[in-house]
Amino acid sequence: xxxxxxxxxxxxxxxxxxxxxxxxxxxxxxxxxxxxxxxxxxxxxxxxxxxxxxxxxxxxxxxxxxxxxxxxxxxxxxxxxxxxxxxxxxxxxxxxxxx
Amino acid sequence: xxxxxxxxxxxxxxxxxxxxxxxxxxxxxxxxxxxxxxxxxxxxxxxxxxxxxxxxxxxxxxxxxxxxxxxxxxxxxxxxxxxxxxxxxxxxxxxxxxxxxxxxxxxxxxxxxxxxxxxxxxxxxxxxxxxxxxxxxxxxxxxxxxxxxxxxxxxxxxxxxxxxxxxxxxxxxxxxxxxxxxxxxxxxxxxxxxxxxxxxxxxxxxxxxxxxxxxxxxxxxxxxxxxxxxxxxxxxxxxxxxxxxxxxxxxxxxxxxxxxxxxxxxxxxxxxxxxxxxxxxxxxxxxxxxxxxxxxxxxxxxxxxxxxxxxxxxxxxxxxxxxxxxxxxxxxxxxxxxxxxxxxxxxxxxxxxxxxxxxxxxxxxxxxxxxxxxxxxxxxxxxxxxxxxxxxxxxxxxxxxxxxxxxxxxxxxxxxxxxxxxxxxxxxxxxxxxxxxxxxxxxxxxxxxxxxxxxxxxxxxxxxxxxxxxxxxxxxxxxxxxxxxxxxx
Numbered sequence: 318x319x320x321x322x323x324x325x326x327x328x329x330x331x332x333x334x335x336x337x338x339x340x341x342x343x344x345x346x347x348x349x350x351x352x353x354x355x356x357x358x359x360x361x362x363x364x365x366x367x368x369x370x371x372x373x374x375x376x377x378x379x380x381x382x383x384x385x386x387x388x389x390x391x392x393x394x395x396x397x398x399x400x401x402x403x404x405x406x407x408x409x410x411x412x413x414x415x416x
Numbered sequence: 417x418x419x420x421x422x423x424x425x426x427x428x429x430x431x432x433x434x435x436x437x438x439x440x441x442x443x444x445x446x447x448x449x450x451x452x453x454x455x456x457x458x459x460x461x462x463x464x465x466x467x468x469x470x471x472x473x474x475x476x477x478x479x480x481x482x483x484x485x486x487x488x489x490x491x492x493x494x495x496x497x498x499x500x501x502x503x504x505x506x507x508x509x510x511x512x513x514x515x516x517x518x519x520x521x522x523x524x525x526x527x528x529x530x531x532x533x534x535x536x537x538x539x540x541x542x543x544x545x546x547x548x549x550x551x552x553x554x555x556x557x558x559x560x561x562x563x564x565x566x567x568x569x570x571x572x573x574x575x576x577x578x579x580x581x582x583x584x585x586x587x588x589x590x591x592x593x594x595x596x597x598x599x600x601x602x603x604x605x606x607x608x609x610x611x612x613x614x615x616x617x618x619x620x621x622x623x624x625x626x627x628x629x630x631x632x633x634x635x636x637x638x639x640x641x642x643x644x645x646x647x648x649x650x651x652x653x654x655x656x657x658x659x660x661x662x663x664x665x666x667x668x669x670x671x672x673x674x675x676x677x678x679x680x681x682x683x684x685x686x687x688x689x690x691x692x693x694x695x696x697x698x699x700x701x702x703x704x705x706x707x708x709x710x711x712x713x714x715x716x717x718x719x720x721x722x723x724x725x726x727x728x729x730x731x732x733x734x735x736x737x738x739x740x741x742x743x744x745x746x747x748x749x750x751x752x753x754x755x756x757x758x759x760x761x762x763x764x765x766x767x768x769x770x771x772x773x774x775x776x777x778x779x780x781x782x783x784x785x786x787x788x789x790x791x792x793x794x795x796x797x798x799x800x801x802x803x804x805x806x807x808x809x810x811x812x813x814x815x816x817x818x819x820x821x822x823x824x825x826x827x828x829x830x831x832x833x834x835x836x837x838x839x840x841x842x843x844x845x846x847x848x849x850x851x852x853x854x855x856x857x858x859x860x861x862x863x864x865x866x867x868x869x870x871x872x873x874x875x876x877x878x879x880x881x882x883x884x885x886x887x888x889x890x891x892x893x894x895x896x897x898x899x900x901x902x903x904x905x
Contacts, residue, residue, distance in 0.1 A: 372853030
């Protein structure tokens with residue numbers, strides 16, 4: 318199963334990666350060969366088989382809806398390089414930076 | 417080697433609790449050994465000598481004050497922690513450039529419980545980036561070397577913890593196992609490693625890779641050593657929604673001297689083409705040893721074993737692609753200056769992630785994308801059900817299942833570079849336990865012609881960690897593979 322270069326570019330855009338030409342070549346080749354291997358599953362008859370999405374999902378339960386102590390604001394912001402007061406600061410979604 | 421660093425957990429605990437050695441002298445001995453060997457092994461990403469000495473000093477003070485009163489069970493015992501588990505105030509990189517400067521504001525539950533039991537943290541160990549790999553070569557912070565042969569990999573992704581324990585830089589280490597990342601490095605380094613049942617040990621504070629597969633485990637010299645740590649880490653944690661509520665039963669290692677009554681299943685699917693001859697021979701000899709100790713050996717079938725690799729390499733990357741979406745360059749990790757939000761995302765991720773991580777998030781996103789979801793991701797989840805059922809069927813007739821850990825012994829550094837699929841094949845025998853969520857314990861059973869360690873694993877029913885530890889303890893009472901040490905350095 319071979320991925321086209323255009324498909325690889327499309328996936329890279331979806332996962333927010335900018336790839337060099339060399340990376341695009343490499344991943345096109347490597348992902349194609351991995352997909353070749355994993356497609357062996359497609360021949361298997363799984364009609365009537367329930368998918369497994371988690372191991373203990375049948376047991377999961379809700380906790381009591383009571384507030385508990387979380388991180389302090391300073392801890393939440395500890396690793397942020399761009400911030401303003403108690404908030405994360407991000408570049409504008411569109412257009413030029415507004416300083 | 418200082419005599420202290422030659423000692424194992426089972427020997428150190430009674431010495432510490434009797435006050436025959438202090439935590440400070442023990443911690444200093446390990447730090448000195450790390451200093452002399454880290455240059456050749458490179459087992460660590462971050463060393464924490466100041467933290468360790470402070471914790472050791474506090475442990476010794478606690479010991480002095482306790483008098484004849486009860487002491488925390490591991491008081492003063494030094495350990496190492498894989499650098500994907502959060503320790504408050506200590507940077508946690510996950511082996512990735514994107515987290516090079518990240519300092520977690522909280523501690524993982526698994527680590528926190530051991531700290532409450534008295535351990536001292538010597539440092540954070542090397543790992544494949546975000547635990548994606550089988551050799552620890554995918555780390556952004558350099559390659560870890562196998563103490564048995566420095567030209568070879570220690571396995572991965574918990575290769576730093578495995579090399580540290582095998583090289584006697586620490587008596588025990590924490591690792592994580594999503595597809596074999598505790599067991600395979602334990603096998604390559606000639607030590608023991610437990611992957612618990614999914615949900616048995618809290619994942620809180622573990623930076624997520626494959627959320628339905630990730631488990632936190634222990635690497636040490638023997639089942640007995642692992643049994644000293646594991647029950648203290650395990651058990652329900654309200655901070656992990658998938659944490660299991662099953663009670664932790666005490667482990668009774670002294671209860672059995674032989675394996676009478678233990679039915680050991682041997683799946684022929686694990687002994688096919690691709691298995692190195694020395695590995696097969698050592699594993700079969702170990703199974704015969706178990707039989708001579710009273711175990712009943714039975715053939716079992718796990719017919720969907722060959723599909724574990726394709727199932728895993730769809731499900732794990734799919735989960736990874738979702739988990740790693742949080743690395744957006746806004747709240748933590750690499751946060752480049754950029755003119756727009758999109759540029760910030762793209763720059764942080766393109767500069768911060770290494771090639772294996774990029775490969776897996778692309779593969780996972782592809783498998784989840786419109787048009788491929790049913791034929792790839794959904795189909796993989798269905799085959800996962802078949803693999804899980806294989807084990808349920810097999811465990812109706814046997815108590816544990818014995819198999820090799822990896823098809824080969826430790827390979828040369830660079831041996832699989834450029835061929836991700838060849839690297840993935842290293843995991844074929846370890847992936848099924850993660851997909852089924854069952855516990856598995858790897859332990860050494862011999863050496864190949866080149867003098868490299870060979871590992872075997874026992875897989876058990878869900879929550880049967882104690883049975884695995886007790887059975888392997890019996891085996892280790894009658895063998896000495898786990899007492900072998902790498903060439904002196």
